Amino acid sequence: MNIEPGAAILYMKVGTHAQENLETILERKRKEIEDSGYSMWGYGGNSCHPRTMVQPFARAAPGPIYLCMEPMQSSHLAEPIRAEEFSADGMNWHEIPAPINVLGSRYALCIDSLEDVDQNLDLAGTRVALGNSMGLNGGKYVRGRVDKACLEVVQLSSSEPRNVHIGLAAKLVEPYAVLLRT
């Protein structure tokens, strides 16, 4: 993964999800990629809504979209309920293949790689790419309950940096993000 000015990235804090710790999730997702060629990375929240945010963001991007993840200590008490179906458009639903398990999530990103990386990202050098906060500085946007965002990299280092450590990266593949249901 190479983060350059002009790149489009999806930033996300990651940790325990639906009572499953990050290490276990990573092991499971890597196995899914190995078995099926891709995996679904579950998440929630409207700042990266599949249809209104991630899909249009990915389609308009100049190159591949990377999910840049900042590992953190967290608790996430959602019930680990497996999603049975996915939909890219909210109308046509398909069964999620048996080897892929997305637990406790309303949405999922479609990824075909999941790598350990060791990279700093200056959020203050990014801006929100679309939606109601379009144009807002990424360093100001990602705070409090906002823990993920579709961002454009404007510069690698800003005058008032807000650096975060990216420990994991994944490449998004079509349809980039989907809605889930049980």
Add this chain to the structure above:
Amino acid sequence: MAEEIDLKAAINAVSDVVQNRPRPIREFDQIYMKTGDMVMQSEFVANWARGKRLAFIGDGDSISVCVAYLHARGILGYGPSLTTVFDFDERIVSAINRFADHERLENLQAVLYNCIDGLPLSKQYECFYTNPPWGASNNGASVNLFAQRGLEATRYCGEGMIVIADDPQLSWPQEVLYQVQAFTSNSGFYVSRMMPQLHSYHLDDAPDLRSCNLIIKARPTNIERLGSEPILDGARLDNFYGRDTTLRVRYVKEVKRLDYGRANEIEYAFELLGEAERQ
């Protein structure tokens, strides 16, 4: 001098309305105003539209219901003489009509309508209210379509209140404010009042984003214009609910339930006491 309002009664009345609303569908920019702001906004709208016929072009928030209910309960001594809500979500339309029926709000009604179609007008309204999709990705074209229907409801001779994003830190709301003012100006209206950064919303991806009241009024020289035509120019519907999110749904239809307003049975199951425990 302003009339005194029983604030507790007003908040409880708005609470009744909030309890009655269907849950928002974010994909259609159904984003609900926070309750404190709904109380203040309802009072302001009731006063602004007092004694007038008021059309709501879309109303997920249920400000229309708050205004009619606060007036009917005597919590406000003023309000519109008639309120009609035009909304494409049958859940919202039904919720309003059910509430109006239950509370005997005879001057409140809701009609299923999508703004791409000509507005079904059987009467003239003196003012309109709209809190439309805010047009971040289409330079306010979605706002202007809702505003156009409002102007048509008044036959281009009334007043309107347009509730749209207002944030001095972001470029797009400023551009949308410009585009909407330009559109309404070209339609023979002027901005009579602007109340900046007034309302906040249950908006998890932009919790600090506020909206304003942009109040417009017809020029005194405006001549009544009748009619309302469907939108045939597909370009006006591009990016309607956000970038690459074209308007594609005519109506959101309600899945009818007998137990409306109660916890849905699919949300829970009973774990019964054992035989011995019941004795």
